[in-house]
Amino acid sequence: MDYTRCDDKTLITLIARADENALGGLYDRYSRLVYSVALNTIADPARAEEITQDVFVRVWESAKTYRAEQGRVATWLTSITRNRAIDVYRRGRVRHENLHISWEEIESLNSPAPQNVEAEVDLAQRQRRVRWAVAQLPEDQKQALGLAFFQGLSHLEIADALGEPLGTVKTRIRLGMQKLRLLLQSEPQE
Amino acid sequence: MVADRQVNEMRPDEAHATEWLPAYALNILTEEETTQVAEHLAICPACQAELHLYQAAADELPLALAQAAPRPALKARLMKEIHSRQVKAVGVPNLTFWQRWAGFFRRGAPAWAMALIMVLALGNFLQWFRLNQASGRDATPMRVVALAGTKDATQAIGTLVINPTGEYGSLVVDHLVALDAGHQYQVWLIKDGKRASGGVFSVNPDGYASLELYAPLPLNQYQSIGITIEPVGGSPGPTGVKVLGGDL
Numbered sequence: 001m002d003y004t005r006c007d008d009k010t011l012i013t014l015i016a017r018a019d020e021n022a023l024g025g026l027y028d029r030y031s032r033l034v035y036s037v038a039l040n041t042i043a044d045p046a047r048a049e050e051i052t053q054d055v056f057v058r059v060w061e062s063a064k065t066y067r068a069e070q071g072r073v074a075t076w077l078t079s080i081t082r083n084r085a086i087d088v089y090r091r092g093r094v095r096h097e098n099l100h101i102s103w104e105e106i107e108s109l110n111s112p113a114p115q116n117v118e119a120e121v122d123l124a125q126r127q128r129r130v131r132w133a134v135a136q137l138p139e140d141q142k143q144a145l146g147l148a149f150f151q152g153l154s155h156l157e158i159a160d161a162l163g164e165p166l167g168t169v170k171t172r173i174r175l176g177m178q179k180l181r182l183l184l185q186s187e188p189q190e
Numbered sequence: 191m192v193a194d195r196q197v198n199e200m201r202p203d204e205a206h207a208t209e210w211l212p213a214y215a216l217n218i219l220t221e222e223e224t225t226q227v228a229e230h231l232a233i234c235p236a237c238q239a240e241l242h243l244y245q246a247a248a249d250e251l252p253l254a255l256a257q258a259a260p261r262p263a264l265k266a267r268l269m270k271e272i273h274s275r276q277v278k279a280v281g282v283p284n285l286t287f288w289q290r291w292a293g294f295f296r297r298g299a300p301a302w303a304m305a306l307i308m309v310l311a312l313g314n315f316l317q318w319f320r321l322n323q324a325s326g327r328d329a330t331p332m333r334v335v336a337l338a339g340t341k342d343a344t345q346a347i348g349t350l351v352i353n354p355t356g357e358y359g360s361l362v363v364d365h366l367v368a369l370d371a372g373h374q375y376q377v378w379l380i381k382d383g384k385r386a387s388g389g390v391f392s393v394n395p396d397g398y399a400s401l402e403l404y405a406p407l408p409l410n411q412y413q414s415i416g417i418t419i420e421p422v423g424g425s426p427g428p429t430g431v432k433v434l435g436g437d438l
Binding site for chain 2: 018032033037039045056057060070071079083087123131145149152173181
């Protein structure tokens with residue numbers, strides 16, 4: 001079977017039937033996304049790899065209980081990853097001095113889409129759209145949102161880390177999320 | 191500026207919690223703010239709909255990251271572990287005596303492991319106590335707290351071991367129902383009526399889990415502990431059924 005041709009839901013269904021190769025296919029499709037989320041939280045490649053492995057083992061264990069109406073598979077994976085990574089970050093008291101989030105550079109919205117399968121095309125389109133939206137945000141809003149989402153920092157922790165007033169951080173996050181939401185709902189423009 | 195207001199400064203005539211929803215979606219409000227927004231959301235469909243849109247936007251943020259790749263060896267490690275789990279799940283025929291003996295412990299692992307952990311914890315305490323007596327130091331023991339199942343989880347059991355300073359705690363639970371992909375168990379530490387999250391976890395197919403707890407304050411400053419069923423990733427405040435609890 002060519003697992004690259006399967007959509008996400010089919011892969012999950014196969015994994016629920018203990019198809020090891022289907023899990024391998026899901027890993028090939030999403031390991032970079034999962035690893036990137038973990039790495040932006042924990043900033044330790046070895047630990048980020050451990051978290052990535054934990055996430056896919058969790059998928060193997062709980063595929064039977066996944067319901068499509070709960071959300072996209074990619075969102076499910078990143079949610080598991082984020083929560084696991086923030087847990088590890090807090091439990092291990094891992095704290096890194098680098099407050100940089102590795103946002104992808106915006107690429108042309110007219111760049112060619114992958115030709116392989118519908119799932120990859122859909123993912124690539126969503127990635128381009130979100131990257132375009134994030135690129136429209138002021139740098140300070142991007143940074144504050146990134147620290148809040150990927151490292152689970154509170155308003156106060158972000159303010160302390162950046163040396164900024166608490167009210168300023170609250171405003172940046174509120175305005176950043178408001179703008180992000182509106183951009184994702186609108187038609188993208190180059 | 192409006193954003194500098196606290197949630198509890200919402201005027202009585204304010205119908206919605208709109209300006210706090212973005213931070214609520216990111217789960218970065220204070221405990222008090224989270225509780226107040228959650229109470230408002232419980233009675234406001236309009237704000238629930240707004241929150242859903244902010245959560246959808248937040249869910250897309252990982253797609254904006256620059257994609258880094260793990261080392262190729264990771265896939266091999268993963269597939270080896272998955273295959274090992276699959277072999278265990280299917281079973282191995284014609285077990286030798288020693289394999290059957292080992293299997294007895296695996297089958298009874300959750301209860302057996304719980305008993306072993308209790309014995310080890312007690313042993314560690316006795317050892318620590320003896321060492322501290324010998325050195326003349328103050329012998330403050332580890333605290334061992336038993337958690338009891340509620341009427342919604344009568345079979346569930348749990349044990350929390352807290353180190354003398356309260357800085358670290360290890361929680362072991364057993365006989366909890368394995369939840370669906372949309373839910374997890376969440377630990378709550380309660381002090382003066384306020385609840386702080388101690389983390390989220392899932393149990394294995396046997397209903398067993400162990401985890402280290404991390405809380406804003408030392409664990410020995412809390413008055414009680416509870417575990418509820420929440421949406422995957424946890425909630426800002428308890429929303430689901432309580433399954434385990436105990437006094438600290």
